[in-house]
């Protein structure tokens with residue numbers, strides 16, 4: 001018995017798994033597996049097609065592919081979690097195990113086995129899972145192909161652990177954000193604008209996890225996004241991850257299986273506006289818009305195990321939406337071009353409509369527990385994953401027109417600002433180059449974009465190279481010397497000194513300036529001045545020249561005054577902008593502080609959670625005892641009732657017998673009185689005779 005249990009634990013991944021070769025051999029020994037896996041022959045496996053598609057979509061760094069997209073399958077992977085200490089304490093058996101790298105097998109009936117693109121044992125890290133199941137989808141999204149990554153499984157099977165993770169083991173979401181930023185840094189031929197939104201679906205109500213006031217949002221049918229869902233421009237991976245603290249607002253609750261069970265589905269969406277450049281990097285060629293959805297589904301569960309009304313209600317909403325997701329995928333499986341796919345039956349599928357339409361990549365990570373207690377539910381997960389594996393998709397890049405592109409809008413705005421800058425440079429003074437704006441400076445003003453149609457002129461960053469390309473110019477454009485600063489104090493006297501030295505003021509006068517470039521103006525004027533200085537002026541000309549000089553100086557001062565007042569106006573507007581931004585930064589600091597407080601509280605709660613866990617266990621034990629007692633009580637009640645029934649029956653019988661006896665007594669009495677009467681009458685007759 002002990003050795004059998006030991007072998008089960010080994011199979012659950014506590015020791016090493018069987019290798020890929022043994023997978024093949026085990027596959028040949030399983031007739032059921034043949035049936036399950038033979039279907040794969042007719043379809044390109046996602047793992048193999050991934051290599052092919054990688055070639056197609058990732059071979060070129062700069063240009064979107066225009067050839068017909070190839071077919072792929074949904075990528076399906078299975079991740080086992082280890083048995084929890086509680087399950088081990090409760091003597092849970094291993095019901096399912098990873099047999100090699102692609103097979104999941106049933107412990108009690110080894111002929112039941114399923115094949116997937118990859119099966120991860122309980123010791124696999126999330127990084128490994130990311131590399132196989134997510135990296136390609138993230139990469140594709142940054143090429144303009146929509147992508148969706150789901151974590152699907154029963155409650156407490158490890159979905160949140162896989163998608164969110166923790167500090168020691170970051171999940172798919174933080175890894176994807178980090179990966180996206182690395183790709184931005186490493187891809188000089190594309191510009192990116194990266195936005196993020198984060199929503200939860202709780203009891204069919206959509207809430208914005210990045211905005212506490214965003215409650216019960218409506219889904220916009222045209223774009224499968226929600227009205228007034230906030231989205232945030234991202235600059236920095238760490239800042240983005242701070243935003244993800246939005247998770248803390250997610251609905252969680254304690255269930256029989258999981259103390260912190262997610263009671264809602266969450267969808268984190270990264271939206272990429274991508275602008276591809278031609279090889280000479282002069283012209284931007286195509287604009288793409290893609291979405292990467294990272295979906296942490298709430299756990300499917302059996303409603304019979306939950307006793308509380310709220311949990312049962314949540315469970316039924318969760319199950320309904322998961323069922324719709326399954327129906328949608330099954331419909332797609334039957335007929336990719338099916339005319340009616342029931343997307344509208346749940347908000348989950350309505351929101352993910354465009355991602356599930358077959359033109360974006362989909363990766364399904366089925367999380368499972370080996371525990372026998374959830375064996376049936378795990379089997380359902382495995383069956384769903386296995387069906388989903390055969391859904392065909394045709395990933396396509398999502399081209400959009402320039403007008404719809406936010407990045408284009410920003411590029412135009414920056415171009416306009418550049419021109420303004422040039423104009424200003426000509427009108428004012430040469431602006432010294434900014435020293436501190438390195439090519440990879442990233443500046444974050446974590447600004448909420450209220451509406452995608454509104455352009456915010458004081459915008460923010462777009463990844464390293466975009467900053468170097470555009471933001472720097474934007475800053476240059478806004479760079480005006482501050483009043484009283486050495487620059488502005490020095491400029492007029494420098495100019496004056498220079499002019500005096502050269503005896504030349506006319507070139508500064510707008511009216512007298514010709515249209516050629518200022519540089520050539522300056523050199524020709526300098527030559528002229530020098531030739532004038534060299535000349536011996538006649539005395540009568542001197543007075544005229546002095547008065548001309550005074551007029552010129554007056555003109556110059558007027559021009560300088562105008563320039564200065566424009567400079568001051570510009571400066572005060574940029575000061576105002578800066579102070580607005582400072583306020584935003586302060587607000588951000590406050591937000592960060594609030595989040596840190598929340599983390600501290602959560603840590604406390606986690607500690608508290610452990611004691612609550614023991615308390616809950618004690619309560620559960622007490623509840624079990626109580627259940628047993630009430631069962632005993634019910635049995636005693638039933639026995640008593642039965643006894644009562646028997647006694648009542650006997651009583652009825654006795655009553656009947658008594659009534660019969662009473663009747664007999666009555667009859668006898670009647671007979672007696674009759675015979676007495678007869679005797680008396682006989683006596684009277686006798687007496688009559690005698691007399």
Ligand SMILES: Nc1ncnc2c1ncn2[C@@H]1O[C@H](COP(=O)(O)OP(=O)(O)OP(=O)(O)O)[C@@H](O)[C@H]1O
Nearest residue numbers: 081082155156157158159160161258261262298299
């Ligand atoms: N691969 C793993 N390795 C180690 N621990 C894991 C793993 N997967 C899950 N766990 C642990 O199992 C417990 C349940 O996991 P998690 O909360 O992620 O499940 P879930 O599927 O999201 O549950 P629910 O649907 O109820 O929210 C957690 O304590 C988590 O840390």
